[in-house]
Amino acid sequence: MTRPHLLYIAFAFPPSTASSVYRCTAVANAFAQDGWDVTVVTVDPKVWSQISGVDEKLAESVHPAIRIVPVNDGGAEEPAKGDLRRYSRFRIEAPYLWKDALRRRSRRDFPEDFHGAWLKPASEAARSIHAEKPVDMVMASASPYVAFGVARALEGVPYVMDYRDAWAFNTISGAEDFTPDSAVGKREAEYLRDAAQVWFVNSQIRDEYARRYPGSAHLMRVVANGFDPQPGHARPAVRSTERPTFGYLGTLQYVNMPLQEFLDGWGSAFGPDSPQAEVHFRGKLSASGAASAEVLQIFGGNGVAGLRYDGPISKREVADFYGSVDALILLLSNGKYVTGGKTAEYLATGLPIVSVHDMENAATDLLRDYPLWFPAKELTPEGIANALRDCAAALQDPDPERWEAAWIYGQQFLRSTILEPVIAELRDIAGQDAIRRPAAEERTQA
Structure with missing residues (x-):
């Protein structure tokens, strides 16, 4: 041929x-x-x-x-x-x-x-x-x-x-x-x-x-x-943790994304003085890389307990990032037509996913049967905090069979x-x- x-x-x-x-x-x-x-x-x-x-x-x-x-x-x-x-x-x-x-x-x-x-x-x-x-x-x-x-x-x-x-x-x-x-x-x-x-x-x-x-x-x-497997793509270890590290990887679309709602929910879940959890953000702070003063203030280390921003990351290094966190935060723009480029990649990690987006998004169709999905059913501080707490509780006492099912489910999106x-x-x-x-x-x- x-x-x-x-x-x-x-x-x-x-x-x-x-x-x-x-x-x-x-x-x-x-x-x-x-x-x-x-x-x-x-x-x-x-x-x-x-x-x-x-x-x-x-x-x-x-x-x-x-x-x-x-x-x-x-x-x-x-x-x-x-x-x-x-x-x-x-x-x-x-x-x-x-x-x-x-x-x-x-x-x-x-x-x-x-x-x-x-x-x-x-x-x-x-x-x-x-x-x-x-x-x-x-x-x-x-x-x-x-x-x-x-x-x-x-x-x-x-x-x-x-x-x-x-x-x-x-x-x-x-x-x-x-x-x-x-x-x-x-x-x-x-x-x-x-x-x-x-x-x-x-x-x-x-x-x-x-x-x-x-x-x-x-x-x-x-x-x-x-998802496109990157160097280091592997099944996550099942381990109990009392102080989980959450991760977000992607470009922030601050105007259309419920970032402030997430930060309010984070504060409600873990408190300003609590060492119970950390959240690490990687990626660009805007599509162009030029962030607004409001975003710079948020990620400049002012007032958000446990928040850490370490800048953009090469696509070829994303597996290392996923391997460094216990769970993932899925922040998406609102809109029923939105799937999010990261959704399939998140699923393929086999890690717990906390969804902070409109449940009418197209991404929900991919996520609803994922064994380690923790959706914020309402985009309110308490709704987001509940999802974070549920995920943290699952990380304290992880079920190996549930983790195994999550890994298998995610690999179908290759x-x-x-x-x-x-x-x-x-x-x-x-x-x-x-x-x-x-x-x-x-x-x-x-």
Whole structure:
């Protein structure tokens, strides 16, 4: 059997530390491990060193056979860059007008603020790659949604749309960003109709998209987030502890996340002067790494007993962190469409998990049968404190059978297990003559 060639479109890819890179890395690796030739079109990594930072150890986890083609961002990330030496006079003297002009210019080719500017350079790169080595399948991971436009740059080549979020609505608030009969909605409908498959991270988002675009519902798949075993991934030891250490790992979304409610519940559970427990936070204090004064005050060692913050951590070192704590705190943004990128990874540790999030979140579907789940049934100080106390009590007198069941339950979320069947479907599609696809002649360039 010949090796099919996958062109993978991912705006962020290692060494970027953007939240999307873990899924993107795992998907690209899975195709390479399945015997595909994989070429990744992504943003030049120098962009990330100027914005949110890089993780060179994460880059080491990319399959060695994958070819990475870095592309200029086209100005898409210009508003986030803070090098004053590069600012134009227009930007310095009229920053709001400058930003509005950049927004309008970026939307000329694709209806997405700023990131629309990536369509032209990324599409040119895709066509060049295809001319050099014909592409059998394109996969585009979004957001930004301009990746979907790039996926259509190769006429007649089947493509897959991987929604890590939702283009049409806000997954946290549920607010609609555009209707199916709007100009952008009609464009999205066309993209969906012409796709070989459409992936979503949970059934809640998939079902809403099926309702909005029923003609494409048969193309939609739930390809959930999973965990990628890191060095040191192992079953936790079952040990009794009177003074447990809780851990949180991830990027804090302070505006949408019940962090203050958790801190109030923590104080209620363990008291300001009690040495009964500690909680260690690792990760960035915001998506960009630039934290607000309010967050800095919380994590600056002022007034929260037992709280410790030790900064970001490389993806390749997360197993060591999990091995250093007794239980995990799952803080998630509110919203029924939210699963959380860390949920499957938390489950795979086999550790007790205290959930501090809306029970209507999509994450609850993954957690409800986990043997060591301690949910805060109400996001009140007392509701959170009760969950913390219940977890602490279980840690004082651990049941080995319960711990064993938790470990077994968590291993089902191995990402390779989730990806294998859908990649097998795509191998069949890639083997077909793309010209037979009925919509191939009807596609319009983005």
